[in-house]
Amino acid sequence: MNSMVAVITSTVxxxxxxxxxxxxETVTEKAGMLNLGVEGMMLxxxxxGFAVGIKTGSLTLGLIAAAIAGIAMSLIFAVLTLSLQxxxxxxxxxxxxxxxxxxxxxxxxxxxxxxxxLPDLHLPGLxxxxxxxxxxxxxxxxxxxxxxxxxxxxxxxxxxxxxxxMRAIGESPSVAHSxxxxxxxxxxxxxxFGGASAGLAGAYLSLAQTPMWVEGMTAGKGWIALALxxxxxxxxxxxxLGALLFGGVTVMQLHAQGFGFSIPSEFLSMLPxxxxxxxxxxxxxxxxxxxxxxxxxxxxxxxxxA
Amino acid sequence: MNTxxxxxxxxxxxxxxxxxxxxxxxxxxxxxxxxxxxxLGENGAGKSTLVKCIMGYYQPDVGxxxxxxxxxxxxxxxxxxxxxxxxxxxxxxLIPNMSVAENIILSRPxxxxxxxxxxxxxxxxxxxxxMPFQIxxxxxxxxxxAGEKQKxxxxxxxxxxxKVLILDEPTSVLTPTEADEVLGxxxxxSREQHLSVLIITHKFRxxxxxxxxxxxxxxxxxxxxxxVDQVSPPILAAMMVGHEIINTPLQRxxxxxxxxxxxxxxxxxxxxxxxxALTGLSLSVNSGEIVGIAGVSGNGQRELMQVxxxxxxxxxxSITVNAEAYTASRAQMRRHKFHCLPEExxxxxxxxxxxxxxxxxxxxxxxxxxxxxxxxxNRKAITxxxxxxxxxxxxxTPGPSTPVGNLSGGNVQRTVLARELADExxxxxxANPCFGLDxxxxxxxxxxxxxxxxxxxxxxxxxxxLDEILELSDRLLVISNGKLVxxxxxxxxxxxxxxxxxxxx
Numbered sequence: 137m138n139s140m141v142a143v144i145t146s147t148v149x150x151x152x153x154x155x156x157x158x159x160x161e162t163v164t165e166k167a168g169m170l171n172l173g174v175e176g177m178m179l180x181x182x183x184x185g186f187a188v189g190i191k192t193g194s195l196t197l198g199l200i201a202a203a204i205a206g207i208a209m210s211l212i213f214a215v216l217t218l219s220l221q222x223x224x225x226x227x228x229x230x231x232x233x234x235x236x237x238x239x240x241x242x243x244x245x246x247x248x249x250x251x252x253x254l255p256d257l258h259l260p261g262l263x264x265x266x267x268x269x270x271x272x273x274x275x276x277x278x279x280x281x282x283x284x285x286x287x288x289x290x291x292x293x294x295x296x297x298x299x300x301x302m303r304a305i306g307e308s309p310s311v312a313h314s315x316x317x318x319x320x321x322x323x324x325x326x327x328x329f330g331g332a333s334a335g336l337a338g339a340y341l342s343l344a345q346t347p348m349w350v351e352g353m354t355a356g357k358g359w360i361a362l363a364l365x366x367x368x369x370x371x372x373x374x375x376x377l378g379a380l381l382f383g384g385v386t387v388m389q390l391h392a393q394g395f396g397f398s399i400p401s402e403f404l405s406m407l408p409x410x411x412x413x414x415x416x417x418x419x420x421x422x423x424x425x426x427x428x429x430x431x432x433x434x435x436x437x438x439x440x441x442a
Numbered sequence: 443m444n445t446x447x448x449x450x451x452x453x454x455x456x457x458x459x460x461x462x463x464x465x466x467x468x469x470x471x472x473x474x475x476x477x478x479x480x481x482l483g484e485n486g487a488g489k490s491t492l493v494k495c496i497m498g499y500y501q502p503d504v505g506x507x508x509x510x511x512x513x514x515x516x517x518x519x520x521x522x523x524x525x526x527x528x529x530x531x532x533x534x535x536l537i538p539n540m541s542v543a544e545n546i547i548l549s550r551p552x553x554x555x556x557x558x559x560x561x562x563x564x565x566x567x568x569x570x571x572x573m574p575f576q577i578x579x580x581x582x583x584x585x586x587x588a589g590e591k592q593k594x595x596x597x598x599x600x601x602x603x604x605k606v607l608i609l610d611e612p613t614s615v616l617t618p619t620e621a622d623e624v625l626g627x628x629x630x631x632s633r634e635q636h637l638s639v640l641i642i643t644h645k646f647r648x649x650x651x652x653x654x655x656x657x658x659x660x661x662x663x664x665x666x667x668x669x670v671d672q673v674s675p676p677i678l679a680a681m682m683v684g685h686e687i688i689n690t691p692l693q694r695x696x697x698x699x700x701x702x703x704x705x706x707x708x709x710x711x712x713x714x715x716x717x718x719a720l721t722g723l724s725l726s727v728n729s730g731e732i733v734g735i736a737g738v739s740g741n742g743q744r745e746l747m748q749v750x751x752x753x754x755x756x757x758x759x760s761i762t763v764n765a766e767a768y769t770a771s772r773a774q775m776r777r778h779k780f781h782c783l784p785e786e787x788x789x790x791x792x793x794x795x796x797x798x799x800x801x802x803x804x805x806x807x808x809x810x811x812x813x814x815x816x817x818x819x820n821r822k823a824i825t826x827x828x829x830x831x832x833x834x835x836x837x838x839t840p841g842p843s844t845p846v847g848n849l850s851g852g853n854v855q856r857t858v859l860a861r862e863l864a865d866e867x868x869x870x871x872x873a874n875p876c877f878g879l880d881x882x883x884x885x886x887x888x889x890x891x892x893x894x895x896x897x898x899x900x901x902x903x904x905x906x907x908l909d910e911i912l913e914l915s916d917r918l919l920v921i922s923n924g925k926l927v928x929x930x931x932x933x934x935x936x937x938x939x940x941x942x943x944x945x946x947x
Contacts, residue, residue, distance in 0.1 A: 295556055295557055297553040300548060300557060301548070311534075312537075315519075
């Protein structure tokens with residue numbers, strides 16, 4: 137029983153950064169912007185959050201700084217692709233490469249420094265309950281913030297005027313423009329939201345999951361988040377479900393060793409990535425499900441004057 | 443119509459230039475309340491530019507737009523929307539992956555922060571009952587036919603309480619029956635509900651049947667306005683073109699000894715998305731015969747053309763030319779004298795950045811005399827041949843070395859025509875040859891196609907323009923949903939019957 141609880145809690149723990157990054161990218165892509173720089177934005181968020189956390193001693197300030205750093209990174213992408221009309225794929229890849237190098241440079245002096253991890257919630261009485269306590273009432277604040285975020289994104293996309301407008305822009309920017317919607321402005325906001333989420337996801341790694349800064353510590357989680365958006369067919373709730381599944385695979389890798397399976401550890405640490413590939417292949421077997429939900433103008437630039 | 447009804451929208455002395463090009467030169471348009479006004483002109487006459495100035499897409503360099511007696515600063519489409527001026531564009535402004543209701547709601551100038559879907563849907567359902575057309579609100583746009591989409595566009599505007607409705611070539615995607623239905627309902631609404639309508643068109647039939655007044659533009663200039671009951675199609679045509687049109691009637695010489703040249707049997711083809719586009723299509727075309735295929739665009743015509751031209755593989759079925767199997771290879775095309783005039787020739791039959799001479803040589807550039815035996819091109823022969831063809835087909839070009847993309851639409855089509863029809867042709871495949879061309883070019887191209895027929899060519903003509911098919915064909919077939927559903931001859935053709943078959947019921 138206890139090991140079950142441990143598996144579930146560590147799954148949530150592992151899934152949280154993926155949820156943040158993937159939800160942000162979902163919104164970005166719903167507006168028709170394909171930002172492949174998630175990995176880079178996460179790394180910059182991670183190092184910024186860590187550095188500010190150490191300098192100020194406040195993890196909250198660290199998280200805020202990480203979100204701002206993510207936005208700053210995403211603005212590089214937005215200015216290049218929206219204002220200067222560069223290719224989105226190339227720009228996103230460049231942003232990731234830049235983020236990897238830049239975070240390593242900034243984080244050089246912080247590598248290996250200790251930092252207190254984000255404190256877990258402790259409600260006397262509730263947290264001490266057997267099973268339910270650790271399962272529901274013993275996470276850090278970022279896990280709990282995740283829940284309103286998920287529903288806010290879902291609600292925004294389906295119920296709000298702004299969300300409808302944004303989806304229209306992602307489907308057909310030229311039509312949205314002719315109706316009179318500000319395509320570029322909305323796309324800027326969407327990209328910035330993705331940046332803030334990716335920054336937070338990165339900071340979660342360096343302030344809660346590992347609590348320390350290690351060069352390249354995202355280890356491909358940004359790419360997994362990108363895959364999750366496709367996996368979830370651009371629907372927030374499915375994206376979250378996907379993140380939990382992948383979190384589960386990651387955790388299995390740790391527990392499998394604990395349970396005494398004699399599988400080489402290299403193979404186990406490969407599992408989440410193999411799972412990503414397998415799932416994407418499975419999904420793409422039915423192109424219609426992808427085509428129906430994929431924003432029709434994903435990755436395509438729009439010139440309002442042309 | 444009440445003759446004294448006041449003007450609701452006036453565009454006065456509008457001029458607009460784009461760099462060197464003068465798109466509008468001192469044009470005036472006055473639209474009366476509760477009437478239908480037609481804006482008539484050829485392609486490139488400045489109709490769309492004028493309307494875009496009214497809608498706020500462009501700012502006129504000179505001139506002003508008055509709305510209900512007052513000068514209005516319409517600096518962006520949103521301003522026009524707020525004034526109650528709505529426009530239905532030639533190309534749909536609907537988001538394909540969203541539902542009818544979502545599209546309607548999106549078009550509102552002001553929307554609440556949160557959309558209360560249940561309340562909105564109830565309200566939309568209620569208001570739909572007062573609309574001239576009924577469309578299921580929850581249907582995704584992708585599932586609608588072109589005619590239904592056009593209706594959604596109009597409903598969208600009417601639901602915004604539009605007072606002035608501008609329609610840009612509204613019938614170009616509709617069957618004749620649908621066109622009459624839509625325009626008829628609009629005409630009724632203009633009278634009963636005090637709607638003022640401006641229709642951009644180049645079809646006289648629509649002007650004569652559905653408009654109260656007409657304004658004619660030619661090459662960016664204002665030619666004149668009139669009440670429709672005081673003009674006739676010949677007068678309008680003369681106003682549009684600038685001179686009397688000398689219409690040489692087409693000469694159709696009776697064919698002797700027709701023999702089947704082109705046979706298609708049970709052809710099945712899928713489109714890009716893997717959906718069946720042609721479901722077992724069979725037909726045959728004799729020498730000296732024009733067979734016209736009429737239909738609303740998107741019913742398999744494009745795929746048929748692509749298979750015949752070798753751009754797409756057939757799923758099953760057979761094509762025979764001269765009783766030999768035909769798979770659209772270059773060698774077969776040459777052997778059977780098989781030639782094509784695809785639609786949008788600049789895209790499908792030319793390389794825009796290459797010269798007229800090169801484009802004219804595409805069919806035979808790799809054989810003598812255009813190529814010498816070691817594989818080099820003989821530029822002299824290519825240029826010489828181009829000069830001949832330019833002269834023979836009256837292609838208006840500065841010279842053989844001008845990129846074909848610089849020519850006007852009519853002359854691009856003449857270039858392709860020259861390449862395909864210069865030599866002996868046994869089978870000719872033609873798709874929408876006159877789309878977007880002016881009167882002179884259309885007449886010219888029709889003459890050339892008829893002349894080829896009279897020389898004994900088997901012509902398969904695929905066109906969305908029913909008038910063109912009725913004029914040219916010996917036999918007429920109707921395509922709908924990837925199969926031929928009706929056959930008749932132009933003499934026995936009935937518009938309503940054809941329209942019904944085109945619409946698929």
